[in-house]
């Protein structure tokens with residue numbers, strides 16, 4: 333297949349591009365490198381030393397013999413160029429990763445809230461209208477998030493894959509309907525993903541676009557078989573308070589002997605998936621698209637759920653690292669239950685990597701190997717959800733020195 337990977341320089345997009353290329357697909361990456369520019373703005377860097385995009389791509393060609401195309405293009409602001417790229421590449425499939433994806437960054441200031449909405453919603457809408465204008469009949473897989481459902485809304489009932497069956501009262505009794513699961517986002521970033529869902533519903537209904545929305549959990553891990561082939565191909569690893577996600581942050585903290593930064597009680601339960609499974613899920617989704625005319629297919633791209641405190645304890649037991657209970661900078665429930673249906677991916681052949689298999693490897697081969705690159709002042713989460721909230725940084729500015 334000819335596949336356009338939008339956001340193909342990012343944490344999920346880069347390993348997906350290499351995986352699909354390795355599987356024989358022809359890949360063109362589209363990325364405006366905004367994520368790298370945000371690193372500069374935040375004065376932080378990936379824990380792993382990622383190479384410039386063109387160097388990465390030529391290293392892949394050297395290692396694999398396979399070419400990957402690259403177009404530097406801003407999906408939110410360069411509509412005519414999107415149309416031109418679609419016409420030129422004539423993709424069979426498109427993967428859309430290209431959004432601002434950090435909840436803390438999206439809540440940092442009025443400027444980052446506006447940037448996140450402008451960037452994400454315009455990027456998605458431009459893509460959809462460009463598909464209609466060019467009549468390119470590509471299967472589109474978009475990366476959504478488990479956070480669109482919110483946490484705890486339906487108690488212990490398993491979260492269905494996108495749609496909920498409800499009974500609607502009528503004068504004669506009731507009728508059964510399938511509706512998009514109610515949206516309950518917990519940040520401006522997560523809210524943009526709920527807006528994306530409505531755009532997808534409309535364009536699937538009105539224009540027959542074939543869309544799969546992948547409601548992905550928190551991705552952990554760093555390397556895939558392809559990114560591990562050469563150090564120049566290494567994937568990015570975000571550890572800072574804005575972009576670092578919880579499990580990778582705990583692994584990095586354990587490697588440098590920093591207390592594990594649990595927000596609040598740690599009673600929050602979240603869904604997880606290893607990056608190796610992310611890339612497999614994407615190929616499964618692209619090769620099993622919905623029929624034209626059907627509503628967007630929603631797949632929950634998660635393999636396990638864990639309570640944050642259990643994760644911290646597990647890593648603490650493995651490494652001897654202490655736990656620091658910090659005031660939660662976010663506005664979220666202290667505790668929630670979370671059960672998620674992921675029947676579709678399992679039925680389509682996904683064989684998940686479990687936490688117990690990958691954790692130690694990640695600590696020793698990535699976090700410990702690159703720990704000299706950590707800037708300890710960037711670890712604590714400083715973005716607060718509401719003015720006046722206590723920040724974790726108020727309590728914890730001193731970081732224990734390395735052994």
Ligand code: NAD
Nearest residue numbers: 339342343344364365366367406407408430433475548551
């Ligand atoms: P990332 O920030 O590492 O990658 C996103 C890429 O998109 C970056 O390279 C960035 O430069 C590019 N991009 C952003 N806006 C763009 C625009 N307007 N035009 C062109 N390129 C643009 O993020 P990631 O962790 O790889 O996440 C990828 C997608 O998966 C996101 O949509 C995110 O919401 C979703 N997701 C991520 C996770 C996770 O844990 N990382 C979990 C669930 C869902």
Ligand code: USQ
Nearest residue numbers: 433434435477478479548549550577578581593594595600
């Ligand atoms: N948390 C801690 N300690 C930390 C960092 C985070 O306790 O040091 C807590 C947070 O308060 C939150 C939970 O861990 O309760 C998850 O935070 P996160 O930053 O790991 O994940 P989140 O903000 O939800 O966002 C990440 C990705 C996002 C993706 C989402 C999937 O950045 O792109 O959409 O995971 S999901 O969470 O399933 O919606």
